[in-house]
Amino acid sequence: MSLRVLGMMSGTSLDAIDVVLVDLRRDEREETVLEAELLYVGEEPWPEETRAALLAVLPPAPADVAAWNRLHAAVGEGFAAAAGRVLARHGGADLLAVHGQTLHHDVGPGGVVASTLQIGDPARLVAATGVPVLHDLRSADVAAGGQGAPLAPILDQLLLGDRGHPTAVLNIGGITNVTLVGAGDVIAGDLGPGNALLDAAVHAATGASCDVDAELARSGAVDVAALEVLLGDPFYARPLPRSTGREHFDTAYLRRMLGEDALAALALPDLLATLVELTAVSIARGLAPLGAAEVIVSGGGIRNPLLRERLAARLAPVPLRDADALGIPADGKEALLMALLGWLSAHGLPGTLERGDGTAHTGAHRPVVLGSLTPPHALRELPVDPRPVRRLVLRRA
Structure with missing residues (x-):
């Protein structure tokens, strides 16, 4: 069963929202191989007002809870508009996997991550597109004792x-x-x-x-x-x-x-x-x-x-x-990562790698399934699939 996922990523540079629309399915002949048909790779601009407001609150700038609250809504609207444009041009999706915008990644003096915060109201993406959204992709790893980063491995x-x-x-x-x-x-x-x-x-x-x-x-x-x-x-x-x-x-x-x-x-x-x-x-x-x-x-x-x-x-x-x-889209690699994490989480598979001692590559006590789903009842028809994935094969549409 294939799952069409729109992966969306905005990094610390805030230059644009990277997007990848990809159809993901297990290879019927080799179950540990995941096939990814790249339907679209591109980027969407941030609304200039939202980008400027984000830059204005990043450390060391002071910001209060009201500013962060408003930005949570504005970032959600920015992602929603970008998703709407891509889906209108290139067809629908079964799932949006959205990193959100990191506002704070709290690393203590000893290098231990206490918390991480990515904003962008997922309910606004659902309202705009009608597609369920996987979001908050780092918190589960931090809760398990990990760095929450990097997720690319x-x-x-x-x-x-x-x-x-x-x-x-x-x-x-x-x-x-x-x-x-x-x-x-x-x-x-x-x-x-x-x-x-x-x-x-x-x-x-x-x-x-x-x-x-x-x-x-x-x-x-x-x-x-x-x-x-x-x-x-x-x-x-x-x-x-x-x-x-x-x-x-x-x-x-x-x-x-x-x-x-x-x-x-x-x-x-x-x-x-x-x-x-x-x-x-x-x-x-x-x-x-x-x-x-x-x-x-x-x-x-x-x-x-x-x-x-x-x-x-x-x-x-x-x-x-x-x-x-x-053959790996250099400019869209992190958005492709979001789409892959969306597929893995939707099937109940961890988004981090297990090391020989049972810990995760992030330093977490164990690999964990990443993200939260909005609305919570979405994707119920997808069974949890415990079969591991060992390889990803990219194909162009």
Whole structure:
């Protein structure tokens, strides 16, 4: 029995809502293989007013419960409008799997995640589309003692776990995360800032959302002293699995780490060149102990040509390859992940991977089924299906 799922994802960069409409079914000949027919991969814009309001409440900005309450409704409306447009153009869906927008990911001093909050009123999506919604996809893992992140490893394992050598699957969004597959138990976690600090610095100085094609960063020079200070952040010494977010790498991060005077003395191009190098070095150092034979990359960070060049240089001789070259939609990979989690949860299967000791790849005590369903009586005709899935095969419509 097939399930048509619309996966929807908005990350820490808030650049757009990524969407993937996919038809998922078990292979009739090999029950542990899940087939995914990609019907549409794209992105939908955020309403500018909603995007601006979200940026205004992210740490370290103060916000009260009224602001978060209003944003919960506005984000739900934004996702609902995006879903409505996609479904009108490309056909209906049986389920919407929606990440929501992360407002806060509470990581304590020892790296333990106390709570995580993704907003976006699912009832508004149901009202607008008539399709049930799976949402709140991180909380169950946190409740089981996990980091709630990253969630990508189950997709990475199903797509790339059989390549025959250790493979690092890298996603460079606002925050960079990695999955190592093909080397026994999956290893995963957040590595540090991807685009978050770069975009924040550009926005603060110019009002633009990013440094297009790294034009400013290319005209600058790396400040070695500042780079070493930033690399001294204790976050990088925490073992995997670990997670982070804009609560840590926020708009005030550079002032805290470098000091007002040193930050003010950096010309914008030099600052951006330094931050590009920070991302490249922190990724390379994070990957070095994993022994990967190749690195496969996706996410918005690969659109930054200077970052790609510096990362390739730091990783050499380990090759850096685009996910697109392997038939994986690099720009829609996280939305595809949401759709996969929707299918798994709808069939009663965990959305995290079990390690050899019975724990989950996130550090949780055990793998758990992820998400909450609105309305609660939806999808009752789908039986719980305990058969594991070992591989995911992508096909284009």
